[in-house]
Amino acid sequence: MGIIDWAIVAIYAIAVLAIGVVASRKQTNTDEYFRGGRQLPWWAIGFSIIATSFSAASLLGGPGEGYTHGFLYLQLQLGDLIGYGLVIAVFLPFFVQLNLTTAYEYLERRFDAKTRSLGSLCFLLFVIARLGGLLYAASLVVSTVTGLPLYGAIVLVGAISIVYTATGGITAVVWTDVLQFGMIFVGLAAGIWAATSAVPGGLGELWQAASDGGKLTVVNLSWEPESIYSLPTAIFAYGTLAFAVAGTNQQSVQRYVSCADVESGRKAILLGWFSGFIGVAATLLLGVLLFGFYSLNAGLPEDVQPDGILSYFIVNQVPPGASGLLVTAIFAAAMSSIDSALHSLATCMTVDFYQRYAKSPKSESQSLNMAKGLIVMWGILGILSAFYVASTGKSLLPFLVTYTTMFLGPLLGIFLMGVLVPRVNATGAFYGTIAAVIILAVGTESGWMNFPGIWRSAVIAPVAIGLGWLISLLGSQPAQRSLQGLTLWSQTDDAQIRD
Numbered sequence: 001m002g003i004i005d006w007a008i009v010a011i012y013a014i015a016v017l018a019i020g021v022v023a024s025r026k027q028t029n030t031d032e033y034f035r036g037g038r039q040l041p042w043w044a045i046g047f048s049i050i051a052t053s054f055s056a057a058s059l060l061g062g063p064g065e066g067y068t069h070g071f072l073y074l075q076l077q078l079g080d081l082i083g084y085g086l087v088i089a090v091f092l093p094f095f096v097q098l099n100l101t102t103a104y105e106y107l108e109r110r111f112d113a114k115t116r117s118l119g120s121l122c123f124l125l126f127v128i129a130r131l132g133g134l135l136y137a138a139s140l141v142v143s144t145v146t147g148l149p150l151y152g153a154i155v156l157v158g159a160i161s162i163v164y165t166a167t168g169g170i171t172a173v174v175w176t177d178v179l180q181f182g183m184i185f186v187g188l189a190a191g192i193w194a195a196t197s198a199v200p201g202g203l204g205e206l207w208q209a210a211s212d213g214g215k216l217t218v219v220n221l222s223w224e225p226e227s228i229y230s231l232p233t234a235i236f237a238y239g240t241l242a243f244a245v246a247g248t249n250q251q252s253v254q255r256y257v258s259c260a261d262v263e264s265g266r267k268a269i270l271l272g273w274f275s276g277f278i279g280v281a282a283t284l285l286l287g288v289l290l291f292g293f294y295s296l297n298a299g300l301p302e303d304v305q306p307d308g309i310l311s312y313f314i315v316n317q318v319p320p321g322a323s324g325l326l327v328t329a330i331f332a333a334a335m336s337s338i339d340s341a342l343h344s345l346a347t348c349m350t351v352d353f354y355q356r357y358a359k360s361p362k363s364e365s366q367s368l369n370m371a372k373g374l375i376v377m378w379g380i381l382g383i384l385s386a387f388y389v390a391s392t393g394k395s396l397l398p399f400l401v402t403y404t405t406m407f408l409g410p411l412l413g414i415f416l417m418g419v420l421v422p423r424v425n426a427t428g429a430f431y432g433t434i435a436a437v438i439i440l441a442v443g444t445e446s447g448w449m450n451f452p453g454i455w456r457s458a459v460i461a462p463v464a465i466g467l468g469w470l471i472s473l474l475g476s477q478p479a480q481r482s483l484q485g486l487t488l489w490s491q492t493d494d495a496q497i498r499d
Contacts (some may be wrong), residue, residue: 005324009146012183014054014327015174016335020164023172029364033371034101034347035258040171042264044178045255046271051177051184051336052251054279059184059333060141061189062280063313064306067289069213073284073303077233077277083242084273088266090419091247094486096262101351103253103415109419110374111426113356120352121412122407123250127341131378132385134341138334139386143368146327153274154386159333164377165339166372170258174337180332181275187329188282190322196291198317199296206292209345213295215288228454229372240458244412250344286310338382346374347372409428409457412435413464421465422487432468436460 026032065073094106104123108116148156164172210216222229228238246252246269255272259265265498292311294300304312314326350371355362362370367368414433417424424432440460451459472478 002320002323005327008321008324009328009331012179012331015179016160016164017177019175020168020172023168023175028172028368030101030176030350030367031335032171034254034351036169036174038258038260040174040469042259042268043260043271045258045264047181047275048177049252049255049268049272050276050279051181052340053183053245054184054276054333054336054473058280058329059187059283060307060310062283063287063290063310064308066215066284066289067309067438068287068306069182069229070210070288070291071218071281071284072220072229074218074277075220075231076228076238076282077273079234080237080242080246080276080497081273082239083244084244084269087176087247087252088269090255090488092269093252093262093417094258094263094419095355096259100253100257103248103250104350104352106486107414107429109416110482111429114160115414115426115430115433116356116382117354118433119248119411120348122411123248124345124348126249126407127251127345127376130342131338131382132389133381134334135335136386136389138330138338140312140390141330142327142334144308146314150390151387154383154390157331157338158383158386159377161335161342163337165342165379166375169371170254170343171345173260174255175202176339177336180336181279183332184279184329185282187306187326188286188491189319190325190329191286191287191313192282193320194318194322195286195293195313199293200404203289205296209292209295210288213291215291225329225355225451225455233454237455237458240412240461241408241454241456244408244457244461248411248415250348251340254340254344254347282341283308306371325361339388342375342379342382345378346371348470349374407437409440409460409471410464412457413461416461417465417468418486419488420477421469422483422489423472424465424468425475425478426482427475428468428470428472432466434466436464437469487497 026037031037062073072154098106098109100106104116104120107119108276123360135154137157139150139157142148142157143153145148146153168176169255196206199205201208207216207457220227221230221231223232225233225237227233255268256265260267287309290313293313298383300312302311310326314323318326350367355367383386413436414429417432418428440456440463444456
């Protein structure tokens with residue numbers, strides 16, 4: 001890293017903090033802080049949707065996938081398209097028209113308060129378990145390519161993320177996501193340029209070497225349930241997982257409810273998918289070209305893992321300037337996931353617990369201060385969690401990391417019960433979901449449900465729905481007020497929408 005590289009990183013950091021400061025001028029109430037007053041343009045929200053899921057692991061893992069498996073990983077984007085399409089068809093009208101702040105408010109309107117809390121808790125556990133890992137993984141790469149001490153990199157990435165997220169709310173998160181996703185593409189372009197310009201034959205020579213190595217195959221039609229490189233698995237298993245993540249994860253839903261109307265939300269989601277498709281294709285292309293590069297040159301050392309290929313290339317091959325752009329892209333990818341995690345954590349805790357269960361109504365200033373305080377608190381805990389991982393070399397909270405991934409399927413099930421099955425009542429939804437989580441956890445631990453992890457959501461979501469329906473048959477029919485405007489089979493009630 002030379003002076004020009006550090007200058008590029010510094011300019012990026014200043015721009016991010018400036019966005020937070022500018023956005024903070026409008027943060028006078030919780031609606032602005034949590035949803036941007038529903039005034040954010042749909043195209044900015046669309047880029048933010050994909051930037052949220054495009055972490056540093058994505059930026060580093062993509063080239064590794066391209067280097068190892070070519071373009072086969074691109075099949076998963078078909079699963080993403082199916083998942084986003086189902087969100088548009090099934091969930092989006094309820095999230096936007098019911099004027100929600102969190103996805104889990106829908107569960108209280110359709111069922112009851114305890115079901116809402118259960119859904120929100122599933123999400124919180126999932127994000128909390130990931131936060132330290134996200135920060136550690138990003139900081140490890142930043143430390144490797146910049147020469148910064150690992151603990152210093154953790155503090156740097158974490159502190160910048162905390163400051164602009166707490167200061168500017170969702171407006172800052174969305175606009176910095178737009179900047180960050182742009183920087184990711186600039187960084188990828190710099191990497192592709194560095195690889196092609198270092199070989200006499202340029203792009204054509206690298207492409208031919210990749211072709212000779214069998215890296216240009218895009219589709220694998222064979223039935224391989226355990227493999228993400230099989231098209232049926234990508235469509236059915238990953239498609240269901242994408243539906244669960246995009247439809248029940250507050251990090252995504254918070255973008256939808258920030259849209260002005262359903263049509264804006266639909267356009268934002270489709271733009272998010274398309275930009276994600278291009279982003280994944282670009283990372284795979286870089287990996288394929290790096291395969292060609294190292295095939296024509298000395299090759300990679302044996303100890304370089306797939307996720308470390310891009311870092312190794314930056315340190316050893318990328319010239320000044322391009323190196324700074326790639327490092328900035330890694331910073332951007334890391335922060336776009338961390339800021340979303342922090343903001344969605346604060347939103348759910350403030351809206352679903354602090355406001356919902358307070359003995360007396362909370363003022364706008366109290367709720368706003370609580371949300372900002374939670375972002376700072378969880379940011380600091382995330383930094384400490386990353387310190388723990390760095391000092392021990394062990395996975396953080398292995399129990400939560402293992403079992404909170406199992407909540408995605410049951411969480412999808414509980415939302416589908418509400419929208420698609422009018423006969424399911426609050427008791428069935430609550431206990432059916434808990435039973436599904438227990439079945440999956442015990443079955444996985446004991447080995448009698450030993451199916452590939454990517455199929456967990458596709459298997460357990462129908463189980464949760466079936467259990468919820470059966471338990472509901474033992475009780476009374478849901479009241480009409482919990483169905484009107486809250487299922488696909490009932491007409492929307494205008495008064496309820498305005499509520």
